[in-house]
Amino acid sequence: MNNLTKKVSELSKRRGFFFQSSEAYGGVAGFQTFGPEGAELKRNIEESWRNTFSRELGHREIQAPTIMPEPVFKASGHLDGFDDMIIECPECKSSIRADHLVEDNTEIEEAEGFSTEKIAEIIADHDLECSNCETSLTGIEVEDFNLMFETSIGPGNGQPGYLRPETAQGIFVEFPRLKEYARNQLPFGITQIGKAYRNEISPRKGLVRVREFTQAELEHFIDPDEDEPNLDKVQDVELKLYPVDKQGSGEYITKTVEEAVEEDIVHNWVAYYLGIAKKWYKEIGVDMDRFRFRQHQKGERAHYATDCWDAEAEIDGDWIEIAGFAYRGCYDLTKHHEHSREDFTIFKEYDEPVTKEKTVVQPDMGYLGPEYGGKAQKVAKKIGELAQNSPEEFEKEAVNVEVDGEKLEIPTDKCNFEVKEVTESGEHIIPHVVEPSFGVGRTVYTVLAHAYEEDEIDGEERRVLHLSREVSPTEVAVFPLMDKDGLGDKAQEIAAKLREKGFSVKYDDTGNIGKRYRRQDEVGTPVCVTVDYETLEDSPETVTVRDRDSTEQERVEISKLVDYLR
């Protein structure tokens, strides 16, 4: 199986699943086009994801733009921290991803979480060389390289914009409006399927590490004190787990979702989604023998995530991340709450009103307005926060707040600070977020690779994709044995009828039947229906139905064909 990648890529190019884009101009690494078969397969996988992760769970889907303005990514942390480590060869000037260089050439399995200094040290210790020209990289500086694609919005110098590196931010940033659609009630989930972009230092061939890709993400907003996942739904689903303490050993543990939660191996919300994902992957044809859930190492985990697991699929001995399941806590919404003017909280009603002492301020806008102009609202917000967190500050003559990096002093008598006894019917909380995030292209690729087989039929070598009916581009192919004597018309009629009944159908009347079967085998069509001379002779009329996997043929009455196929 060592050449599976090569074989899948050859078949994909030849049959129209996917191929390098703009090859007429030499192509650019990291950009792939889905051909007719691949685009259908991809759409089917997306639609299946939508059913499983959005519709059936009662979540709702949105579509946000892919270009977003700079303040969003300042708040989210991407502008400052969404980097990969790069090292430039002093000789051939190749740019190399430094952590990958380390992983590929040392016994270290995961280097992504290391600092640039540590990576430089390891490179020196092992005297690692440029993967292109073999020049020693010892002593060369390892730098951070921001992975976002930048552009400029508007005429002239415009304002900086970035292609989103994850679809998630398009959801987070609209939370103040989305919570209204959910009538301010937790929990609720928002999904999005769309493009995301990362300016990878060294993209790989194929769909695994590309610069433009499709994500399917779910942001499930919950009240961490109240909301529990509906574990009943998935409690018995078995998970093949590769937790941090097993990594390196190659040993897995198998636990049901219920056990994984009870034994504290996986966070309950994460485990819930691992269960749903496991069932889904199986349904769309990922081979469960080449599949696992791997826990993130501490350094590898994003700073906000308290628990994070990847779904990984094995292809040619490599484990490829195809989804991530993160408990992001309140990190994202808190950041946007702090950096923007909007309210990213949910008002949570108490069972009974509660009376307590509370510090309140009513900043004098008649003073703040003229003094701080457009910033006055932000200043007022900061004063409010200060009153809550450090009421003692208001004993002084003036209070200090920081707005947009600027330190401001506001006379205390303009703040109208008071300690009041108040009765509150509830409180504002920032929801927590559970995020299952899927790479659609990588899923397409895994499904293709795991469906690929070479076998021998009647002494002839055959390449076949054992795609599940749920995702295969075509459900039924219809052929006339010959395009004459009325066979063509009859076949067209059957094809039309099947289409009407909701099947995706391909009609093919070129080449000999054997060739047509092979063609359909290679694009994963589960069933072929052939109209031959017997069809017209039989009463009632029959057709030959041929199964892709067994290649067995059966005669079926036309009137019973729809039921037979279902």
Added chain:
Amino acid sequence: MNNLTKKVSELSKRRGFFFQSSEAYGGVAGFQTFGPEGAELKRNIEESWRNTFSRELGHREIQAPTIMPEPVFKASGHLDGFDDMIIECPECKSSIRADHLVEDNTEIEEAEGFSTEKIAEIIADHDLECSNCETSLTGIEVEDFNLMFETSIGPGNGQPGYLRPETAQGIFVEFPRLKEYARNQLPFGITQIGKAYRNEISPRKGLVRVREFTQAELEHFIDPDEDEPNLDKVQDVELKLYPVDKQGSGEYITKTVEEAVEEDIVHNWVAYYLGIAKKWYKEIGVDMDRFRFRQHQKGERAHYATDCWDAEAEIDGDWIEIAGFAYRGCYDLTKHHEHSREDFTIFKEYDEPVTKEKTVVQPDMGYLGPEYGGKAQKVAKKIGELAQNSPEEFEKEAVNVEVDGEKLEIPTDKCNFEVKEVTESGEHIIPHVVEPSFGVGRTVYTVLAHAYEEDEIDGEERRVLHLSREVSPTEVAVFPLMDKDGLGDKAQEIAAKLREKGFSVKYDDTGNIGKRYRRQDEVGTPVCVTVDYETLEDSPETVTVRDRDSTEQERVEISKLVDYLR
């Protein structure tokens, strides 16, 4: 109806159809997010388009990246010519789209095709002012502003890439591979639904002039000498046409597709697609009284198009372009054939082999290779072209060709030029392209605006969207009168059953029934089903079915509900 735009935008924001993106950070003009209702409406419209323009016509859909490398746009002409005219106010520094300034403030209806000089002249003649600060713009230079968003691919200075300004180029550039999937047979059609980007100088509010948008495009590749559209399919469809010679008069002519072709008003291939489009627009709910096809003026037409018509919809007295239908000829494929190394032709077999004199060259690659390195292939190609077009040049000692702007001289004896009598079985032709191109967001907007109505029900004002069932986000809403006494369970059961039967269903048990009806009216749900106390008493069980448009209610047996709804 003057405020329709405002009303639709208010409803859209409140109910989750669409709204300005990243408003928490002040937003950026030209970027809109589709909320849960809008995303569903948009997907339904896309799916309906896909059925009509791709599946039913036997065309196939691909998905290409949105970022493409510079050479593609050099070849396509976008790098040099995809400009709008901009004028900068010397006082307030606003950037203003100069042709719009002229259209809005003079009697000129279409200024897009004018030169920058002419626009500057008109501005001076009318002494037009800055629309922001009223400073005179007389004498200020009008400049070209390229509308493509630029970015940089790869680390370091990278290589320039652009966000595609139309999905079409993603199809054209892959033609050499796509023709293989079509087994090198014309005609065939390739479709694509995806994002496109234009850095508009002055985006408008809402979905009409945005910087990031979704296109649904079909590129139908044909042999202009052989292929005829299947006019039978649409011959009787009536088209409301606004040809060039009527423009300004406000008078339309109504012709069937057949008449429009016979009377030479519309190019036959374009007319064919106008017919299909007209039927489709009607089906998805565009109001035919506020719809027309307008022919492009000569100056407005892209340089390659021999005939071009827009579909336009009227909203608040403005006519908005929602689709374009262009006969692009062989322009695009020829450009890519010339600029790239690939073969963008189709080999067209003659009925019988033809014997004729032909000039052939076999350039000496052993000479060209060392001499021109990476360019050798291009040089050879140019020599080949020269031999065909100007065989007399080979009588000289050396021939001259131009490659990538560089003039080269090649000794004739390295070209192996010959005139041979050859028998050919066919010839290479560059296909022509017919392109129906749809703006999906604008279609969504038109469908919403044309579906919007305010009426009065039982003395109460109501806002309602008369969306067609084909595209409405929800087909059926199911309510329990109260969420008690088993009504909720029964309603859930009905909702689940309808979902199983393929209906898109919303379940709602909050607020009084009247409010719930209003909510569904505002998102365009055609039918509401209510489970009440009668339901449990009746035998067989019944529910109340309420029609959105008439607001009439009927009792229907649950067992007959699915058939009733169908």
